[in-house]
Amino acid sequence: RIAYLLQNGVSPWNILAMTFTNKAAAQMRERINKLAGPSALSVWISTYHSFCARVLRMEAGHAGLNKDFTIYDDDDSKKIVEASLKELNYDTGKFKPSVISGMISSAKDKLLDAESYGIHASTTPEPTSFGKVAADVYELYQKKLKEANAVDFGDLLRYVVELLKNNPPVLTKYQERFKYIMIDEYQDTNYAQYVLTKLLAAKYKNICVVGDDDQAIYSWRGADVRNIMEFERDYPKTTVVYLEQNYRSTKNILETAGSLISFNNHRKPKRLWTNRPQGSDVVYSEFRDEFNESRNVAEKIKSMVEAEGKSLSDFAVFYRTNAQSRLFEETLTRYGIPFVVVGSQRFYERAEVKDILGYLKLINNPADSISFKRIINIPSRGIGKVTLTSIQDNAITFGKNLTLYESAKEMVQNGRLPKAEKFIKLVDSMLKEKENMDASEIAKIVIDETGYIQLLEAQNDIESRSRIENIQELVSAIVDFEQNSQIKTLPAFLENIALVSDVDVWDEKKDFVTLITLHLAKGLEFPCVFLTGLEEGLFPVGNSAYSMEELEEERRLCYVGMTRAKEHLFLSGASQRRVYGQLRWCIPSRFVKEAGLKKECCSPIFRDETLIGPEEETAPLSVGNGKTGHFYRGMRIKHPEFGEGKIQDVSGAADDLKVIVQFDAGFWKKLLVKYANLERI
Structure with a gap:
């Protein structure tokens, strides 16, 4: 679109393009330079935060800042928060600086200054609540930032929005400068970015955004999927173009991902298609435990490198939480496979x-x-x-x-x-x-x-x-x-x-296997992807008390992971996993079934001394009398309140017969069979 505008006589001076990472901005500029040549050099292409930092330096006088202000990173911000907590005599053990810092950051994403946030916190019934403490700290924190001639990431956006709202001549200056506005990954915008975009586009309304509501996975850091879902309401004359052709993944990968995401209700309907070949089957494997899962990943990488001539950089291992990387790091090290952990110490x-x-x-x-x-x-x-x-x-x-x-x-x-x-x-x-x-x-x-x-x-x-x-x-x-x-x-x-992000410092050209969380993997692509830890409670993360919004975002996250794969997609989970030192029985993530997958291969699963094959149930291990009947590990049951589940362990006998059940909703319960009113299915 930018190249088209330039070819049709639009001045590069009047074009603004914004995205979310330095890497994406650099790639955008490189492609535009190839398409449009020297005329593209004057197009302003940057991340939201870089745009705001540059505007604030140019308009420092209007914004009440010295142009040489420092941008504090998260670590610097936490130090200021900790100092503020101590100065206000709050217990930093109870009110952790990282938590209070996160609350202040969230307030800034919503464009709440210290005074506004304080009014909001004063309505909290508990005067010593985290909200009240955060409000007190917010005020002192801002004072300390001002004394240090510093801003944090949230200030960059908030100050520019305030600048444009409170200074009509400055707003007019930038509206006249940026008559053509383009935003990439619009589904990832938070409230502050949404307001900034609306202010800049208000006069000419010549705005083009690209985004995918099925890839909205950052609500935890303030992103609001409604910004893209309600775009036509904000700009009634919008023309919607569906970019449904996929140039990355094979047909099998797209069909699997499409089946999964179709279970989300709050989305704009679309169906991706590709001219690429059908490709190899998407494989789901359930392993005895997380150790077998990690060994399988290492062995698969090694065999594909040796048999198919793949490069190590062709492979990526995705996981839901950072803690899961440890076992993959240890296993790949034992197998002599070089790797890089994206998002580790920068x-x-x-x-x-x-x-x-x-x-x-x-x-x-x-x-x-x-x-x-x-x-x-x-x-x-x-x-x-x-x-x-x-x-x-x-x-x-x-x-x-x-x-x-x-x-x-x-x-x-x-x-x-x-x-x-x-x-x-x-x-x-x-x-x-x-x-x-x-x-x-x-x-x-x-x-x-x-x-x-x-x-x-x-x-x-x-x-x-x-x-x-x-x-x-x-x-x-x-x-x-x-x-x-x-x-x-x-x-x-x-x-x-x-303003460097974790992905910005990752070098895809180096020949290493990439270990990365699903959130950081967004925007990347690899020939071979291992999507691991597909177990209820781990992915989707948490317990059974999902809200519909949370569950749909987890499903979108899985969809994002699947669609990073170009040629091969391997999904896996474990039947048992040690969490916080305790062994936990696991059931496959609901996403496996929703994606239309069945276990194609599976290592034997050992539970205590019992061997359970891929589709096998064990013989009765403990028998009760009367209503209790026969209950055994692996049996499917239904509870009148908790729904359907699978028995993971049996103990006791007769009236004292107890079962541990992993319910399909993602939680487990220990039940006394005599009173549980279980129905075998």
């Missing part, structure tokens, strides 16, 4: 990388208190908690309102902090020269002047060598950024890495 979160970035952030924004506290004693200068407290006290004594850096500088000049003299001198010199230097030059000077690498070299062990390589890789990353960016400044680089 490169920019490693300690040595954050140390150097701390210097760069402070040089960019001397008011950044989080960065100051991180690096004031790195490398060690003998500055501990007592000295840091004196720096903080000096910042506010005698009516002063200094930043921590200004306070330390004043103390150095007064001879009260000689330990920090070299530190202050380095930062001060960089502050004076930063406008005339590229980001990579500043980084190299910081690394040299601090002696960081020399200290690691002196340790001379495997870990220290790895940390040196990471610092060198950071410099390479800065140089790469400068070579691929029109703006090579330090603020531009810091903004870029602040």
